[in-house]
Amino acid sequence: MLMTEEPEIRIFAIKTTAKQERAVVDSLYRAVLHDPSFKVLSVVSPDELKGYVLIEAAEPFARIAELIESVPSARVVVPGETKMEEIAHYLEPKPTVTGIDEGTIVELIAGPFKGEKAVVKRVDSNKEEITVELYESMVPIPITVRGDNVRVIDRGES
Template sequence: MAEDSLIFVVKTTANQERSVANMIAQVARKEHFDIRAIIAPDELKGYILLESPNSGEVEQAIQTVPHARTVVKGQSSIEEISHFLTPKPTVTGITEGAIIEVTSGPFKGEKARVKRVDEGHEEITVELFDAVVPIPITIRGDTVRILRKEEEGNS
């Protein structure tokens, strides 16, 4: 049976998380360290997470990597970091009736009212305010910015 993996937290220079993760991956490959996974979650500034059964190898791996500061004392578990591993739907927080602004694509800069939210496909259907004829268009949830959350009164 394989040794159990532990999760180690490595402190890095802010905004260098991805480059530190990439360099540790190169060192681990070159030196054949047993580092099984490296994650640099966007919402965790100044830290990266490493999976390895051996704290000594993690310590050695970060020795030569610029911007890798130190291994935080103690370990974490998969349960504690699992929320970093599940992607959040891009439509979270968008409700029917909300006023949004389209941030990319052919309708960039247009304001619209949300008519329907499809979490399964991570899309929303909106009606543009400036359209001569109100035609519903379906766009990806990550291409909009919420301006006002407001429930529709009576449709």
């Protein structure tokens, strides 16, 4: 009886041109669609990992190096494999309200008050919402917005 061995899944880091990570991911996707002999499971570009793209594949190093030859802005495959434990923290979603505290000055970047500056009065990490009061308002009216609808201007640290 013939037993076929399951191929080993590896994770490689690919060095890219600065600020071209998303373009490299898109190009890798198209290259794998064009040549299905490449056994690529996933390609990710975490925001915190500037200049690199991670690729999960059932391929050896040489095949991944061959794959990126046709991808513009993909420079080189970093020698060696990456372990899941080393990249797991990049794959966990971060709450959008991380780093925003009461007293922080923010600018609203979406919604009817877009462009207005406001002071954070309350942070709800569970719902990923913050309650703010507009700076220019004559009467302080609390407004609750999603954490990704604001841009931090001043953290209020002295």
